[in-house]
Amino acid sequence: MADDKSSGLAQGPTTIRVGTRNSPLALAQADLVVAALQAVLPAYSFPIHGMTTTGDRDQTTALYNFGGKGLWTTQLEDKLEANELDIIVHSLKDMPTTLPDGLLLGCVTKREDPRDTLVLKKELADKHGWKSLADLPAGSVIGTSSVRRIAQLARRYPNLKFKDHRGNIQTRLRKLDEDPELTGIILAAAGLQRMKLDAHISQFLELDNGGILHAVGQGALGIECRAGDQKVLDALKLIEDKDAALATVAERSLMRALEGGCSVPIGVETKWVAPGQLRLRATVVSVQGTEGVDGEAVEAISSAEEADRFGEKMAADLVSKGANKILDDINKNKPAPPAPAK
Ligand SMILES: NCc1[nH]cc(CCC(=O)O)c1CC(=O)O
Numbered sequence: 001m002a003d004d005k006s007s008g009l010a011q012g013p014t015t016i017r018v019g020t021r022n023s024p025l026a027l028a029q030a031d032l033v034v035a036a037l038q039a040v041l042p043a044y045s046f047p048i049h050g051m052t053t054t055g056d057r058d059q060t061t062a063l064y065n066f067g068g069k070g071l072w073t074t075q076l077e078d079k080l081e082a083n084e085l086d087i088i089v090h091s092l093k094d095m096p097t098t099l100p101d102g103l104l105l106g107c108v109t110k111r112e113d114p115r116d117t118l119v120l121k122k123e124l125a126d127k128h129g130w131k132s133l134a135d136l137p138a139g140s141v142i143g144t145s146s147v148r149r150i151a152q153l154a155r156r157y158p159n160l161k162f163k164d165h166r167g168n169i170q171t172r173l174r175k176l177d178e179d180p181e182l183t184g185i186i187l188a189a190a191g192l193q194r195m196k197l198d199a200h201i202s203q204f205l206e207l208d209n210g211g212i213l214h215a216v217g218q219g220a221l222g223i224e225c226r227a228g229d230q231k232v233l234d235a236l237k238l239i240e241d242k243d244a245a246l247a248t249v250a251e252r253s254l255m256r257a258l259e260g261g262c263s264v265p266i267g268v269e270t271k272w273v274a275p276g277q278l279r280l281r282a283t284v285v286s287v288q289g290t291e292g293v294d295g296e297a298v299e300a301i302s303s304a305e306e307a308d309r310f311g312e313k314m315a316a317d318l319v320s321k322g323a324n325k326i327l328d329d330i331n332k333n334k335p336a337p338p339a340p341a342k
Pocket of ligand 1 (some may be wrong): 091092093094140186187188191192217218219220221
């Protein structure tokens with residue numbers, strides 16, 4: 001029976017249909033998950049269905065004007081609900097913290113490097129010997145469309161300028177080369193590493209090096225499935241990474257409590273500093289980078305419930321330091337999101 005935990009995997013059809021966006025990175029990530037599943041379930045097959053989403057299609061509306069909800073996920077979720085797919089592989093950072101009724105985050109797999117990176121235009125870096133954000137002269141232009149990245153960079157490096165910059169990773173690297181205005185761009189390490197493009201990285205950014213915190217869930221893959229689909233849930237448990245899962249529960253709980261989306265400047269950093277000891281650092285920054293609040297704590301975490309409470313506690317700490325004022329100002333200035341494309 002579908003709800004018999006012990007036999008779910010042994011019974012019924014042995015095909016699990018995998019949905020993903022069809023960008024090169026998303027397809028590579030789906031391949032990674034399928035390889036992991038195939039290794040533990042050799043008798044199963046995992047056909048991959050790629051799909052273009054609103055986030056891929058709309059390259060003009062500022063990302064934070066979408067309201068942050070489901071930009072990359074909604075159309076795939078429709079197919080999951082309609083039983084046309086069994087799982088969706090997402091970059092966890094693109095997944096809203098609250099999922100539609102009937103769907104859930106079935107597992108989080110082993111995390112890649114969660115940090116942001118600086119990629120400098122090669123000819124400038126070579127000519128001037130620049131290696132990091134701190135080396136750049138006033139007025140240097142950084143390409144990024146992420147309010148989280150812009151806000152934190154503006155706070156730490158008030159003399160930098162920013163230019164809207166989007167597209168898939170390959171497109172962004174090409175634009176960096178071709179656009180004479182750009183000095184550098186910011187990209188997630190994970191995407192570059194998964195695409196074997198990490199030779200482009202000039203500097204890995206973190207609180208202790210560059211002063212920049214990464215996005216909630218960055219570098220992790222989240223796999224979404226139907227809540228009642230025991231066979232799939234059993235399969236996903238086999239490829240879950242507990243450290244990544246607990247750390248990202250804390251990060252997502254913090255973001256949920258602050259009612260953020262990928263649209264608000266919340267940065268985090270989680271690290272297992274000793275076995276079972278999770279350090280959580282977090283920052284909320286105003287869009288112009290003029291105000292910011294920061295938090296840091298270490299707790300013993302061994303369950304999702306504890307990780308969830310840890311994130312909520314950090315959110316409360318940030319609120320007590322003024323995070324709500326920053327978030328309210330951002331929400332007040334946000335135009336209504338456009339209707340999603342069909
Ligand atoms: N917003 C797009 C996106 N979603 C996930 C990644 C990178 C891979 C990851 O974080 O797992 C990227 C590109 C980037 O921010 O550089």
